[in-house]
Each structure stands twice: as C-alpha cells, then as structure tokens.
Amino acid sequence: MVFWRYRLEVLHVVILPLVLVVQFVSGLLPEDLIPVAAPLRPSLLRFHLTVIIFAVAALFITFAASLAYILLDRALKARRPVRLYPKLPSLEQCDAVGRMSLLWAFPLLTLGILTGAVASASITHTFWTWQVKETLAVIAWVILAVVIVLRLGWGWRGRNPALLTIVAFCAVLLRMLGVY
Amino acid sequence: MPIVFGMNHRSAPLAVRERVAFPEQEIEAAVARLRGVTGVEEALLLSTCNRTELIVSARDVDAGGILAGFLQGERPVTMDEVERHCYMHRDHEAVRHVFRLTSSLDSMVIGEAQILGQVKEAYAAAGRAGSLGPVLDGLFRRAFSAAKKVRTETGIARNPVSIACAAVSLARDIFGDLHDNTVLVVGAGKMARLAAQQLKSDGVRSVVVANRSFQNADDLARELDGRAVPFDRLFEEMERADIVITSTASPHRVIGREDALRVSRARRGRPIFFIDIAVPRDVDPAANEIDNVYLYDLDDLHRVVKANLDGRLHEVHSAEAIVEREVAAFLAWRKSLEVTPTIVELRQRLHEIALGELERFHSRLGDLTPDQAEAVRLLAVSLVNKLLHQPTVALKRAAALNTGGLRVELIREMFGMDEAAAVVPVDRGDPLEVPVIGRPESPPVRRRDER
Numbered sequence: 001m002v003f004w005r006y007r008l009e010v011l012h013v014v015i016l017p018l019v020l021v022v023q024f025v026s027g028l029l030p031e032d033l034i035p036v037a038a039p040l041r042p043s044l045l046r047f048h049l050t051v052i053i054f055a056v057a058a059l060f061i062t063f064a065a066s067l068a069y070i071l072l073d074r075a076l077k078a079r080r081p082v083r084l085y086p087k088l089p090s091l092e093q094c095d096a097v098g099r100m101s102l103l104w105a106f107p108l109l110t111l112g113i114l115t116g117a118v119a120s121a122s123i124t125h126t127f128w129t130w131q132v133k134e135t136l137a138v139i140a141w142v143i144l145a146v147v148i149v150l151r152l153g154w155g156w157r158g159r160n161p162a163l164l165t166i167v168a169f170c171a172v173l174l175r176m177l178g179v180y
Numbered sequence: 181m182p183i184v185f186g187m188n189h190r191s192a193p194l195a196v197r198e199r200v201a202f203p204e205q206e207i208e209a210a211v212a213r214l215r216g217v218t219g220v221e222e223a224l225l226l227s228t229c230n231r232t233e234l235i236v237s238a239r240d241v242d243a244g245g246i247l248a249g250f251l252q253g254e255r256p257v258t259m260d261e262v263e264r265h266c267y268m269h270r271d272h273e274a275v276r277h278v279f280r281l282t283s284s285l286d287s288m289v290i291g292e293a294q295i296l297g298q299v300k301e302a303y304a305a306a307g308r309a310g311s312l313g314p315v316l317d318g319l320f321r322r323a324f325s326a327a328k329k330v331r332t333e334t335g336i337a338r339n340p341v342s343i344a345c346a347a348v349s350l351a352r353d354i355f356g357d358l359h360d361n362t363v364l365v366v367g368a369g370k371m372a373r374l375a376a377q378q379l380k381s382d383g384v385r386s387v388v389v390a391n392r393s394f395q396n397a398d399d400l401a402r403e404l405d406g407r408a409v410p411f412d413r414l415f416e417e418m419e420r421a422d423i424v425i426t427s428t429a430s431p432h433r434v435i436g437r438e439d440a441l442r443v444s445r446a447r448r449g450r451p452i453f454f455i456d457i458a459v460p461r462d463v464d465p466a467a468n469e470i471d472n473v474y475l476y477d478l479d480d481l482h483r484v485v486k487a488n489l490d491g492r493l494h495e496v497h498s499a500e501a502i503v504e505r506e507v508a509a510f511l512a513w514r515k516s517l518e519v520t521p522t523i524v525e526l527r528q529r530l531h532e533i534a535l536g537e538l539e540r541f542h543s544r545l546g547d548l549t550p551d552q553a554e555a556v557r558l559l560a561v562s563l564v565n566k567l568l569h570q571p572t573v574a575l576k577r578a579a580a581l582n583t584g585g586l587r588v589e590l591i592r593e594m595f596g597m598d599e600a601a602a603v604v605p606v607d608r609g610d611p612l613e614v615p616v617i618g619r620p621e622s623p624p625v626r627r628r629d630e631r
Contacts, residue, residue: 072353076350076353076354076474077468077474079468079476079480079483079484088353089356090352090353090354090355090356091353091354091355091451092354092355092356092451093356156448156449157448157449157450157472158449158451158471158472159471159472160471
C-alpha cells in the first residue's frame with residue numbers, strides 16, 4: 001500500500017535485511033515456544049498472530065521511514081552535503097510515509113494485543129501476567145499512542161516522533177525475537 | 181590526422197581570450213575562411229568564453245605557423261600574444277584533447293554540461309560551412325559518444341556546483357518535488373533574485389517578496405510572477421512559507437533565534453528552510469539548532485558546492501580512464517582507415533603493370549580471336565590477384581597492430597609506391613572495403629591531386 005502510493009523503492013533497502021534477520025532468528029527458536037496446538041480457541045490464536053504480523057509489517061515501514069528521516073535530518077543539520085545518502089526520499093516524504101504507516105500499524109497493534117490477551121486468557125486462564133514480553137508490547141503500544149496523539153493532536157512531526165517510533169519498534173522487535 | 185591549435189582559461193588571461201573569441205554569428209563564415217587556408221583540409225572552430233580553438237585536419241607540416249597566422253589575421257591579437265598563449269596538439273594528442281574537451285574534463289568547472297552543447301554547436305556550424313570531412317567528422321562523432329559515456333558512467337556531473345543549484349537541491353532534500361511549496365524572498369537583491377528564479381523554474385508553487393522598500397518588492401514580485409508584502413508582515417508570511425531566502429542589506433540580524441522558534445511553533449513543526457545569502461547574515465546561526473528549522477548561509481552553501489566539486493574530482497580518474505579507452509578505440513579505427521588507400525593503390529598499380537605488359541605483348545601474340553584475347557587478359561588479371569592476395573591480408577592485419585605503419589611502409593617500398601598517397605582521405609564506411617577486382621581503371625577512392 002505504501003509502495004503503491006509513494007513508490008519509495010529505497011525502503012526495500014532497509015526492509016529486506018530486517019526480514020532476513022527476523023526469519024533467521026525465528027528459525028533458531030525452538031518450535032514449541034508457541035503453543036500451536038492450543039487446546040482452546042485456536043482460531044482466535046491464529047487471528048491474533050495474523051493481526052500481529054500485519055501490525056509489525058506496517059510498523060516495519062514506519063521504522064524504515066523514521067530511520068531515513070533521522071539520517072537525512074542529521075546530514076542536513078550538520079550542513080554536510082547530502083551526497084552520502086543520494087537516494088533517500090525527502091524529509092517530507094519520509095514524514096508522510098511514517099505517519100501513514102503508523103496510522104495503520106497502531107490499530108492493528110492494539111487489536112493484536114487485545115486478542116493476544118484474550119487468547120492467553122483462554123489458554124492459561126490468566127488474562128494478563130506481567131511477563132517481559134507483554135510488558136514490552138505494552139511499552140511499545142504506549143509510545144506509539146503518545147506519538148499518535150502528539151502527531152494528530154498537537155501537530156507534532158519530524159525528528160522526535162521519528163526517534164520515538166524507532167524506540168517503539170525496537171521494543172516490538174525485541175518482544176518478537178524472543179525476550180521471554 | 182587532426183591538429184588542435186588555440187588557447188583556454190589556463191593558457192591565456194581573460195584579457196587575451198576575450199579578444200581572440202569569435203562572435204557567435206561570425207563563426208560559420210570564419211570556419212569557412214579557415215577551411216580555405218592553404219594546407220587545411222577540414223576545419224572546425226570552437227569559441228566560448230573560456231577557450232578559442234581551431235581544430236583542423238591539415239597536410240602541411242607547418243600547421244602551427246599557418247594557424248597562428250590565421251588567428252592573428254582574424255582577431256585583434258598580436259603574433260607575440262598568439263605565440264605566448266596558444267598551445268598545439270597533433271595526432272593522438274589532439275584526439276585526446278578533443279575527447280577530454282567534450283567530456284568536460286578540460287573545463288574550468290569540471291563536469292559542467294555547457295561545453296558539450298557548445299562543441300555540438302561548433303560542429304553544426306562547421307557542417308553548415310561545409311568544412312567537415314572524414315577525419316573531423318569521425319573524431320567528433322566519437323567524442324560525443326565518449327562524452328555521453330563519461331556523463332552516465334561516472335559521477336562527474338552528478339551534484340550541483342553552483343550556489344543557486346545547491347540551494348535548490350537542498351530544498352528538494354527537505355520538501356521533495358517543491359510543487360506545494362512557497363518561497364519567501366526577503367530583500368530584493370540580485371542574489372536573492374537568482375536563487376528565487378532558480379526555485380521558480382524548478383516548480384515552486386508561489387513566490388512572496390518582502391522588502392523594506394515596497395516598490396522594489398513589487399518590481400521583483402512582478403518579475404517572478406509572485407506577490408509583494410509589506411516588510412512588517414514578514415513573520416506572518418514566514419508561517420506560511422516553506423523556503424525563506426534572505427538577502428537584505430541590513431547590518432543587523434533580521435531574524436533571531438527566538439523568531440525562528442516562534443515561527444517553527446506556529447508552523448506546527450512543518451520544516452522551514454532558511455537560505456541566508458546576505459552578508460552580514462540576516463538569520464541568527466543558532467536558528468539551525470531548532471528542530472525542523474534548517475539554515476544554510478552563504479558559507480554553508482559554498483561548502484556544499486566545494487564538497488560537490490571535490491566529489492567530481494574524485495570521479496575524474498574514472499572519467500579519464502573512459503576517455504583513454506575511447507581514444508584508443510578511435511585511433512585503432514583511424515589506423516584501419518590508413519591501410520585502405522595503400523591496399524587500393526597496390527592493386528591499382530599491379531593491375532596497371534599487368535595490363536601494360538599485355539599491351540606490350542599484344543603484337544607478339546599475333547591475331548587472336550576475341551575469346552582468346554579475353555582469356556589472355558583474364559590470365560594476367562588472375563595472376564596479379566593471386567600475387568596480391570597475401571600482401572592484402574598482411575596489410576589488413578597490420579591495421580590492427582601498432583606496428584602497422586612499418587608494414588605499410590615496407591610494402592610501399594617493395595612495390596615502389598608513391599609515399600604521399602598514404603594520406604589520401606578515403607570515403608567513410610567499411611574501412612577495409614576493397615575495390616572490385618578486374619576494374620582497376622576506375623578507382624573507388626576519392627583522390628586529390630597530390631603534386
């Protein structure tokens with residue numbers, strides 16, 4: 001969707017290695033970590049996973065755009081020639097992509113966390129345990145919520161939302177890559 | 181082979197160059213006159229603000245004297261100045277010079293695109309004047325394709341090297357295609373006008389001009405198809421403008437850090453790009469520290485330009501390598517052309533001998549039927565062709581070799597051929613095309629009267 005609208009092939013450069021890393025790490029993980037044959041509500045679990053995958057995919061793009069923004073912003077502020085990053089999109093484009101993809105990622109992530117909680121409740125009969133993975137997800141969610149409120153409400157934009165988004169994404173990534 | 185004679189920005193001061201330069205409208209006539217000079221076979225005249233060069237293909241050994249005389253006769257310069265400031269390149273040096281010239285490696289600003297257009301114009305003018313021939317035509321065609329290769333395969337022309345272009349390129353890095361952006365010009369100076377014009381031609385949506393003298397603002401706004409505003413509404417306008425060019429003559433800061441901060445807040449974080457080309461500066465340098473405010477002053481822009489120029493210098497090596505390759509390819513092609521006249525002449529000469537002998541023996545052969553006479557003629561022709569086969573192959577092979585010249589000389593000497601004929605220009609086309617055997621009396625090669 002983002003690609004159709006903005007045609008930013010550069011983002012591939014950031015996204016492709018990330019996908020590879022995630023795949024590689026997930027290949028290393030023992031398979032029984034995720035209770036695939038959960039006794040109850042397997043469809044809900046599957047739904048949860050699907051939603052989370054889409055949320056993280058959208059967040060990937062937000063992250064990539066934010067990173068590009070930070071790099072370009074630093075180069076411009078330092079008044080060094082931007083020769084180092086000849087193919088980066090403009091600041092405004094990065095910002096617009098970041099904003100759009102975040103608006104997709106956030107509801108998906110919210111839905112993902114909720115269904116996760118419900119699924120977990122149906123499996124372990126505990127609605128919420130303050131495990132690290134859950135906490136990380138919530139931290140990421142809170143950061144993203146703050147970013148969205150600032151962006152939409154206060155018209156915040158540019159470097160700081162980009163930085164916060166990167167932090168939030170790292171939290172999600174950590175949670176995904178198995179800080180259990 | 182070609183000869184280059186002329187002066188450029190390195191060999192001559194502007195005071196001399198401006199007198200030597202040919203006015204644009206006179207070039208065509210001048211190149212025709214140059215072509216008419218004794219000894220000059222082909223001519224092209226290149227005259228820009230940085231160089232004036234006579235590029236000719238000439239037979240005469242003393243081309244330097246002839247060309248110096250021509251220049252001195254055409255333009256108001258003394259012979260002394262011509263001798264002191266002009267350089268001359270011959271043969272492969274001249275070829276290399278032309279290739280480097282069109283690839284903008286010899287320019288004052290390396291990699292600038294103008295020179296290629298100027299050379300193309302000179303080439304067109306020479307074409308109209310009818311002064312081009314196989315040597316120069318081939319040379320310049322190759323040079324144009326080499327220049328294109330250099331531009332596309334190296335980064336020599338990638339980054340802007342003028343202040344105005346550098347500013348526009350920075351604006352693009354911030355705002356993208358600029359179509360939705362407004363530029364605010366503060367002060368109606370010449371530099372601001374230039375930068376604003378550049379931005380306007382690059383697609384900026386609207387231009388607003390603010391100046392202490394409203395009249396001047398209005399004039400500039402009209403020129404840029406924009407709108408003038410009173411100077412005291414400056415900060416109001418700034419909230420809506422994305423690019424601010426300042427160039428007032430004010431001795432004090434016009435826009436302080438606090439102003440920039442306030443503007444940035446009012447813009448709710450939309451980036452704003454200050455281009456401060458005033459001396460002394462109009463915008464507080466500390467404004468650059470504010471988020472979403474980007475400030476470049478004249479020094480910063482100069483630095484960007486310089487870095488881009490340095491970047492170009494890095495690319496010069498690979499550009500030179502491409503030029504060397506192209507020069508070598510061109511020279512090899514030229515060489516292959518060189519052996520053709522020799523082959524043609526060799527065939528012609530031997531066939532002439534054969535037919536001459538046939539004529540001489542005609543009486544001794546007695547009365548022959550037409551069939552028999554034809555058979556005898558064919559015998560002679562066929563004998564000559566058989567004998568010619570091996571030398572022809574050797575010559576063709578020689579074309580590709582560096583030692584080709586030696587082999588050509590050897591064969592010419594062995595068969596007692598006239599030395600001067602080797603420089604006869606030939607028709608372009610398949611360089612190794614050999615005339616149809618059996619009709620030696622109609623040489624397909626255009627010849628000039630040598631003696």
